[in-house]
Amino acid sequence: MDKETPAQDDVVDEAISASDIPRIALIEQLFFAYRDFTADPDRILSRFGFGRAHHRALYFVSRRPGMTVAELISLLDITKQSLSRVLRQLIDSGHIRQIEGQTDRRQRLLYPTRAGRELVLDLSWPQSRRIDRALQLADLGDDELVSRFLRAMRNSAPQGGQGEDNASGSGKLES
Amino acid sequence: MDKETPAQDDVVDEAISASDIPRIALIEQLFFAYRDFTADPDRILSRFGFGRAHHRALYFVSRRPGMTVAELISLLDITKQSLSRVLRQLIDSGHIRQIEGQTDRRQRLLYPTRAGRELVLDLSWPQSRRIDRALQLADLGDDELVSRFLRAMRNSAPQGGQGEDNASGSGKLES
DNA sequence: AGGAATATGTCAGTACTATTGACTTAATTT
DNA sequence: AAATTAAGTCAATAGTACTGACATATTCCT
Numbered sequence: 509m510d511k512e513t514p515a516q517d518d519v520v521d522e523a524i525s526a527s528d529i530p531r532i533a534l535i536e537q538l539f540f541a542y543r544d545f546t547a548d549p550d551r552i553l554s555r556f557g558f559g560r561a562h563h564r565a566l567y568f569v570s571r572r573p574g575m576t577v578a579e580l581i582s583l584l585d586i587t588k589q590s591l592s593r594v595l596r597q598l599i600d601s602g603h604i605r606q607i608e609g610q611t612d613r614r615q616r617l618l619y620p621t622r623a624g625r626e627l628v629l630d631l632s633w634p635q636s637r638r639i640d641r642a643l644q645l646a647d648l649g650d651d652e653l654v655s656r657f658l659r660a661m662r663n664s665a666p667q668g669g670q671g672e673d674n675a676s677g678s679g680k681l682e683s
Numbered sequence: 684m685d686k687e688t689p690a691q692d693d694v695v696d697e698a699i700s701a702s703d704i705p706r707i708a709l710i711e712q713l714f715f716a717y718r719d720f721t722a723d724p725d726r727i728l729s730r731f732g733f734g735r736a737h738h739r740a741l742y743f744v745s746r747r748p749g750m751t752v753a754e755l756i757s758l759l760d761i762t763k764q765s766l767s768r769v770l771r772q773l774i775d776s777g778h779i780r781q782i783e784g785q786t787d788r789r790q791r792l793l794y795p796t797r798a799g800r801e802l803v804l805d806l807s808w809p810q811s812r813r814i815d816r817a818l819q820l821a822d823l824g825d826d827e828l829v830s831r832f833l834r835a836m837r838n839s840a841p842q843g844g845q846g847e848d849n850a851s852g853s854g855k856l857e858s
Numbered sequence: 859a860g861g862a863a864t865a866t867g868t869c870a871g872t873a874c875t876a877t878t879g880a881c882t883t884a885a886t887t888t
Numbered sequence: 889a890a891a892t893t894a895a896g897t898c899a900a901t902a903g904t905a906c907t908g909a910c911a912t913a914t915t916c917c918t
Contacts, residue, residue, distance in 0.1 A: 661716035
C-alpha cells in the first residue's frame with residue numbers, strides 16, 4: 509500500500525547532504541571547477557592528437573628547462589615506458605628537444621623548442637584567464653586567499669613564501 | 684666558445700614564469716591540490732577494483748536517488764556502453780540497485796544500497812576533512828570565499844544562492 | 859490499433875593509455 | 889674491471905573509452 513517511494517529493501521531513498529558530509533558543496537564545486545578548468549587545454553591538445561600527459565610533460569619541461577628524463581618521470585609519477593610514448597610524440601612534433609648532458613653524457617636534458625614554448629603558452633592562457641575572471645567575479649582582489657587555500661589542500665603543502673621557484677613545490681610529487 | 688648554456692638552435696632555455704602567464708602559481712597549485720584531493724578516494728576505490736568512474740556514478744546516484752540511467756549518462760557525459768560496465772560492477776557488488784519505474788516501466792531508476800551509501804560516505808569523508816583542514820590552515824573562517832571562487836571557475840556558473848539542491852548545478856554537465 | 863519514438867541493454871570491434879618485466883647500450887662511479 | 893646509473897626499447901597485459909549495430913520492452917502519437 510505504501511509503495512509511493514521505492515519500497516525495495518536495502519535501498520536508500522534519501523539523498524546525501526551536508527548533514528552527512530559537511531563540505532559536500534565544496535567537494536562538488538571543486539569537481540566541476542576542475543572539470544571546466546581542464547576542458548580548455550584539452551580542446552587545444554586534441555588538435556595535435558595530444559592528451560593531458562603531453563600537457564603535463566610539456567608544462568614541466570617549460571617550467572624547468574634542462575630537466576632530465578628521470579626527473580620528469582619522477583615528477584609525473586608515471587613509468588619510463590609511459591613517458592616514452594608521450595615524449596617521443598612531443599619530440600617528433602618538434603615541441604621538445606633533447607640535448608646531451610655536458611657533465612653527464614648519459615643524460616638527455618629536456619628543453620622546449622620555440623614551438624613547444626608557444627604551445628604551452630596557448631594551453632596555459634585560457635586557464636590563466638579563467639582564474640582571473642573567477643577572481644574578479646568572486647570579488648577577490650588578489651589571489652592570496654585562494655592561494656593559501658589551495659596550498660593547504662596539498663598533502664605536504666610547502667607553506668613557504670610566494671617566491672617558490674620550482675615547479676613542484678617539493679621537487680617530487682607525493683602521490 | 685659560449686656553450687655553457689645549451690646552444691642548440693630553436694631551444695628555449697628560459698623557464699616560463701608569472702611574466703608569461705600571470706596566474707601560473709594558481710594553475711600549479713590547483714593541479715597539485717586536485718591531485719591530492721582525488722588520491723584519498725582513489726586508494727579506497729582500488730580496494731574494490733573500482734576507478735573514478737565508479738566514484739562519480741555512485742556519488743551522483745547517492746546525491747539524487749532515483750535518477751534514471753539516461754540522466755546519469757548525461758551527467759557523467761559518457762556513452763551508454765561505458766556506463767554499462769561501471770554500472771554492472773556497482774550492481775554486482777551490491778552498491779547500486781535498479782528499480783523499475785512506476786510511471787514509466789521502461790526506466791530503471793538507480794538507488795544506492797546501504798552498502799553503497801556507506802561506500803560513498805567513506806569516499807567523501809577524507810575529502811571533506813581535507814577541505815576542512817585546508818580552510819583552517821588557510822585561516823578562512825567559512826567557505827564563502829572559496830565557494831564563490833570555485834563557482835566562478837565554471838563555464839556557466841550557476842551564481843544562485845547557496846541552497847542549490849541539485850547535484851550538478853545546471854542539471855547537465857557542459858563538457 | 860499500429861507505427862514511431864524512447865529507455866535500456868548488449869555484442870563486436872577499435873583505440874588509447876598505462877602497466878609490469880626483461881633486456882640493451884652507453885657512460886659514470888667505485 | 890665490475891657495478892651502477894640514465895635512457896631507450898620490446899612484448900604482453902589491462903583498463904577505459906569509443907563507435908556502430910542491433911534487440912527488447914514500453915510508451916507516445918496519430
